[in-house]
Amino acid sequence: MSPWRILLFCAVCIHEVCGIEERITGYLGQSVVLKTGADTSWNLTKIQWSIYTNTTYIASLKDGDVTLYPFWTHKGRVKLDTKTGDLTIENVTMQDGMVYTVTLVSSNGSRINTEVHLTVRERLKEPKIQKMLDSLKDGQCHVVLNCTAFHQNVNLSWTPDGEFDGLFISGNAVDSSLVLLTSFSNRSMTFNCTASNGQQTETKQITVGCSEEKREVCSAAHSCGSCTPSVIGAIVITILLILIVACAVINRERIKGVFTAILRCSRNLITQILQK
Numbered sequence: 001m002s003p004w005r006i007l008l009f010c011a012v013c014i015h016e017v018c019g020i021e022e023r024i025t026g027y028l029g030q031s032v033v034l035k036t037g038a039d040t041s042w043n044l045t046k047i048q049w050s051i052y053t054n055t056t057y058i059a060s061l062k063d064g065d066v067t068l069y070p071f072w073t074h075k076g077r078v079k080l081d082t083k084t085g086d087l088t089i090e091n092v093t094m095q096d097g098m099v100y101t102v103t104l105v106s107s108n109g110s111r112i113n114t115e116v117h118l119t120v121r122e123r124l125k126e127p128k129i130q131k132m133l134d135s136l137k138d139g140q141c142h143v144v145l146n147c148t149a150f151h152q153n154v155n156l157s158w159t160p161d162g163e164f165d166g167l168f169i170s171g172n173a174v175d176s177s178l179v180l181l182t183s184f185s186n187r188s189m190t191f192n193c194t195a196s197n198g199q200q201t202e203t204k205q206i207t208v209g210c211s212e213e214k215r216e217v218c219s220a221a222h223s224c225g226s227c228t229p230s231v232i233g234a235i236v237i238t239i240l241l242i243l244i245v246a247c248a249v250i251n252r253e254r255i256k257g258v259f260t261a262i263l264r265c266s267r268n269l270i271t272q273i274l275q276k
Contacts, residue, residue: 020114026092027123034116036085046105047085124200125150136210145180147193161190
């Protein structure tokens with residue numbers, strides 16, 4: 001490039017700021033603000049927002065008058081900030097994900113062109129918690145909780161809320177579900193199930209406890225089907241815990257696989273018990 005062309009290019013960039021790109025993420029059904037990156041000291045005299053390569057205008061400021069164009073894609077959902085030039089889009093849809101172009105001109109003649117790339121994603125939903133079983137036995141409250149995610153590729157985790165010195169074991173029964181087996185001596189405890197996809201996090205909380213201890217047992221004169229679910233559940237929990245501890249002692253490397261298999265089987269068993 002010749003020296004004269006370099007000089008001309010620099011002169012243009014002094015008067016008109018070269019193109020800037022911004023990348024923004026919006027979430028379905030919520031509002032998103034498209035930032036212009038303008039200098040806050042500028043007194044904007046012109047703002048022009050457009051979409052598509054054929055320059056379809058959606059909002060502008062000229063001679064002090066704001067115009068929100070009634071184009072069908074954004075009609076009734078846009079607001080223009082005349083101080084910063086930022087554009088707010090309300091009730092974002094998947095179709096709003098595109099490239100937006102804005103031109104700003106200040107009272108001193110400065111000019112800036114910005115391309116804003118908007119990506120629209122679905123907001124991560126709060127996970128669902130189901131209490132599958134609770135039973136009070138020998139002063140210990142045994143609880144089984146199941147946490148389910150509403151999206152794919154979501155990591156689930158259980159954590160006790162506050163200090164906790166009881167038994168706390170969790171594992172995946174299915175890909176989108178995480179089961180918690182817990183036992184504690186308190187009257188009630190609060191647990192958190194957190195869903196995360198690496199970019200968003202949602203937490204659901206539940207407080208659980210056990211009702212008055214029941215002494216009903218299975219005798220020879222009664223079938224196990226006549227026993228209360230809480231008693232049968234306590235027996236199931238005890239067996240599960242013994243198996244888990246035994247597997248951990250015998251083969252620590254295989255504990256995860258064994259634990260997962262046990263959870264899958266026990267979940268079906270507990271569900272059948274509760275339905276009786």
